[in-house]
Amino acid sequence: MxxxxxxxxxxxxxxxxxxxxxxxxxxxxxxxxxxxxxxxxxxxxxxxxxxxxxxxxxxxxxxxxxxxxxxxxxxxxxxxxxxxxxxxxxxxxxxxxxxxxxxxxxxxxxxxxxxxxxxxxxxxxxxxxxxxxxxxxxxxxxxxxxxxxxxxxxxxxxxxxxxxxxxxxxxxxxxxxGPQDFLADWRMVFQRRRDLVVGMLNEAKGIRCPKPEGAFYVYPDIAGCIGKATPAGTLISNDEVFATALLEETGVAVVFGAAFGLSPNFRISYATSDEVLREACSRIQRFCATLV
Ligand SMILES: Cc1ncc(COP(=O)(O)O)c(C=O)c1O
Structure with missing residues (x-):
């Protein structure tokens, strides 16, 4: 037992x-x-x-x-x-x-x-x-x-x-x-959002984002951003600092990888509208481009 x-x-x-x-x-x-x-x-x-x-x-x-x-x-x-x-x-x-x-x-x-x-x-x-x-x-x-x-x-x-x-x-x-047919439509919507988010994050400097098979999350790797600094002088020493600086400077909230036991990464849930996701990913791209 x-x-x-x-x-x-x-x-x-x-x-x-x-x-x-x-x-x-x-x-x-x-x-x-x-x-x-x-x-x-x-x-x-x-x-x-x-x-x-x-x-x-x-x-x-x-x-x-x-x-x-x-x-x-x-x-x-x-x-x-x-x-x-x-x-x-x-x-x-x-x-x-x-x-x-x-x-x-x-x-x-x-x-x-x-x-x-x-x-x-x-x-x-x-x-x-x-x-x-x-x-x-x-x-x-x-x-x-x-x-x-x-x-x-x-x-x-x-x-x-x-x-x-x-x-x-x-x-x-x-x-x-009850009827399960709506699930096929939902899957298509989530798949479209996944492709949008994965595509845009992979265009951000220092980010690598594998394409997941399911759920509604992506877990990009930010090793390429660690050790760099924001224009205000904040050293991105780990994924928690990255997430805090991203929130403060762009208003985009992500969950840092250490919370899930693997760094340096962050998690995005893409269970939200295409419009919000596109705007958030654009801001992430701009944020990463400013890191030196
Ligand atoms: C993997 C996994 N299991 C279980 C749960 C629990 O879900 P709930 O408590 O809403 O039923 C979650 C919620 O985020 C989850 O991601």
Whole structure:
């Protein structure tokens, strides 16, 4: 049975969604982050996973497509990871499939227990209605996994947050069981915005921006800006200074990479209008051009 005991390790590929390490700490475990840089398109390699597993490893947290990078693992890439996990039967998998429906081009979403049914009995598959159905405020997430684990989760939830209200549950039921055809249109809109943002950021001096497979984020690398200074004399020593100077001088707010465990980068959510995105990216281009 998978519970977290003191000393239990949880492998989290970085950059990660900010809540994962704190969730692990709250459960009494020890987060073990593994940096996945731009050279692998922010994806964990099987060699990195193998090296991170110890006898104390309890969980591996997987998120594809990812917040903050939008990176999605192909079936072959995921199979290479599940092959490693099959060699370590003490490791459980928590997969966060939140961006399942937000994938672009020909990318095919897949999830660990589907790619490797041998992992079924030690996989917790999580999802929610916040992203694909734009229902963030309704606060509905859901999970599927082995009965004993789900029962234990229910016990904790019933004594902490109790339960989501019935109004939200019915709204989520309608979203999940109703017509899904609007998703294809949404995907096209997000794909257009992704291409706009990636194209414009790659024209900014000192920025490299990989093209993500899904979600609605980009995670550009700003190594080419580090060590330079703004016209006002601020030395861009790290991504936090970059984000602060960008905000103060141009009014554009981005989240700096250190918050997600991988620097020097920043994250943009492109879940906003083309017009706003075009203006923001133009300002970023002008800001980068002034750095010396
Ligand atoms: C990867 C990932 N998982 C889970 C969540 C949680 O979403 P919510 O609490 O809105 O259901 C988010 C939200 O940003 C996310 O990006």
């Amino acid at each position: 998978a519970t977290c005991n003191p000393g239990d390790e949880v492998i989290i590929p970085a950059p990660y969604w900010v809540s994962y390490p704190d969730m692990v700490l709250l459960a009494g475990g020890t987060p073990v982050t593994v940096e996945c840089g731009i050279e692998t398109q922010f994806k964990l390699t099987p060699e990195q996973l193998e090296a991170a597993i110890t006898p104390k490893t309890k969980w591996f947290i997987f998120n594809s497509p990812s917040n903050p990078t939008g990176a999605g693992y192909t079936r072959a890439e995921l199979k290479a990871l599940t092959d490693v996990l099959m060699r370590h039967p003490h490791v459980w998998v928590m997969t966060d499939d939140m961006y399942e429906h937000l994938v672009f081009d020909d990318f095919e979403f897949c999830t660990p227990a589907e790619v490797e049914p041998g992992l079924y009995d030690r996989t917790l598959t999580c999802n929610g209605v916040s992203k694909a159905y734009a229902m963030t405020g309704w606060r509905i997430g859901y999970a599927a996994g082995p009965v004993a684990l789900i029962k234990a989760m229910g016990t904790i939830q019933s004594q902490s947050t109790s339960n989501p209200c019935s109004v939200s549950q019915y709204a989520a039921l309608e979203a999940l069981s």
